Amino acid sequence: MRALIIGAGVAGASVAYFAHAAGFEVTVVDAGVSAASRVPSALVNPVRGQSGRVDADAVSGMRLTWSLVEALIRAGFDIPHGREGIVRPVPDDRTRMKFERNLPLDLLHAWVDPAGVSGLAPGWAHALSLPEGGWLDGGAFTRALLGAAQARVVRARALGWSATSVTLSSGVALTGDTVVWCGGSVGATWAGLGGVHRGGSVLLTSAPLSPAPLSFGAYLTPAARGGAVGATFEAPTDTFQEAPIPASSRAWLDGKVQALTGSPPQNVVGTWTGSRLSGTLPFGRTPGGWWALCGLGSKGFLLGPLQARALVEALPRE
Numbered sequence: 001m002r003a004l005i006i007g008a009g010v011a012g013a014s015v016a017y018f019a020h021a022a023g024f025e026v027t028v029v030d031a032g033v034s035a036a037s038r039v040p041s042a043l044v045n046p047v048r049g050q051s052g053r054v055d056a057d058a059v060s061g062m063r064l065t066w067s068l069v070e071a072l073i074r075a076g077f078d079i080p081h082g083r084e085g086i087v088r089p090v091p092d093d094r095t096r097m098k099f100e101r102n103l104p105l106d107l108l109h110a111w112v113d114p115a116g117v118s119g120l121a122p123g124w125a126h127a128l129s130l131p132e133g134g135w136l137d138g139g140a141f142t143r144a145l146l147g148a149a150q151a152r153v154v155r156a157r158a159l160g161w162s163a164t165s166v167t168l169s170s171g172v173a174l175t176g177d178t179v180v181w182c183g184g185s186v187g188a189t190w191a192g193l194g195g196v197h198r199g200g201s202v203l204l205t206s207a208p209l210s211p212a213p214l215s216f217g218a219y220l221t222p223a224a225r226g227g228a229v230g231a232t233f234e235a236p237t238d239t240f241q242e243a244p245i246p247a248s249s250r251a252w253l254d255g256k257v258q259a260l261t262g263s264p265p266q267n268v269v270g271t272w273t274g275s276r277l278s279g280t281l282p283f284g285r286t287p288g289g290w291w292a293l294c295g296l297g298s299k300g301f302l303l304g305p306l307q308a309r310a311l312v313e314a315l316p317r318e
């Protein structure tokens with residue numbers, strides 16, 4: 001059985017990993033541009049946004065991602081990551097009540113004294129500790145999944161595809177038993193699939209701004225080298241937009257960091273920008289017979305592997 005996968009972000013790499021485990025021979029076609037999955041440090045965070053919503057699959061998604069990190073490291077791959085937990089400071093009682101309503105019974109958590117949270121500025125009303133959360137290096141995790149899948153990676157743009165073939169920009173056609181499209185934000189725009197595209201940026205700092213991730217509005221986290229401060233905060237657009245961080249967004253991000261730590265980000269040594277995709281998009285088997293996994297929004301590393309595993313379980317086998 002041969003699987004052809006378009007896109008080598010966390011979605012495509014996770015599909016490759018589980019397809020290989022299910023006995024498929026895997027080829028991944030990737031244009032090598034604008035992968036959101038190369039985010040320098042991504043949180044694996046089940047409690048989302050400023051409302052504290054928790055997806056039904058968040059706890060199992062988080063545990064699967066960590067079990068993959070463990071298995072890949074045992075297999076010899078290098079994946080910078082930290083599992084020291086995440087702290088979600090909240091500004092007032094009303095926000096805490098919203099968070100509390102969303103917390104599922106099987107998610108380990110504790111409300112802690114914000115004054116005792118290392119790196120957190122004074123003035124926060126409450127702090128939710130999520131001991132199972134953490135961060136990982138997006139590019140390293142994605143590369144490790146592809147490596148473990150023994151995937152043949154073809155560096156090219158796919159211009160067209162069907163249930164059993166992919167046509168590259170060179171005109172070459174690859175054939176297989178199954179095609180899975182995982183093109184992310186840039187790919188959805190190339191394919192005319194619509195969706196909601198949202199840009200965001202990460203500032204890279206020479207040292208972490210807090211010993212463990214803190215998140216409210218923006219997130220601060222250790223990274224493979226130094227630290228990272230990020231958020232996806234540009235106005236949503238209906239196509240992929242690639243742009244360096246605008247000055248107004250940088251000022252917004254600095255303000256969020258100031259609120260979390262008491263000062264604007266120090267020792268910024270670089271920036272990274274990316275675009276994430278959400279909205280109404282194809283998922284699973286499409287009417288054209290090819291399969292799709294996309295629209296992971298800001299939860300690619302929380303839910304991507306879990307959704308990929310479910311998709312691969314549904315693929316037809318000979």
Ligand SMILES: Cc1cc2nc3c(=O)[nH]c(=O)nc-3n(C[C@H](O)[C@H](O)[C@H](O)COP(=O)(O)OP(=O)(O)OC[C@H]3O[C@@H](n4cnc5c(N)ncnc54)[C@H](O)[C@@H]3O)c2cc1C
Pocket residue numbers: 006007008009010011012029030031032033034035036037038039041042043044045156157158159182183184185186187188190198199200201202230231232273274275276277293294295296297298299300301302303
């Ligand atoms: C600033 C920022 C911060 C984020 N922080 C977090 C976080 O903390 N935690 C978290 O879980 N998520 C986070 N995310 C979201 C996460 O990065 C995405 O959900 C995830 O990376 C999407 O993965 P993907 O595989 O669907 O797409 P992508 O990673 O974008 O990969 C798509 C790949 O497909 C290729 N491609 C597309 N079309 C074609 C084609 N026709 N032919 C060949 N190749 C093609 C592209 O070149 C690209 O390499 C963040 C995103 C941003 C922008």
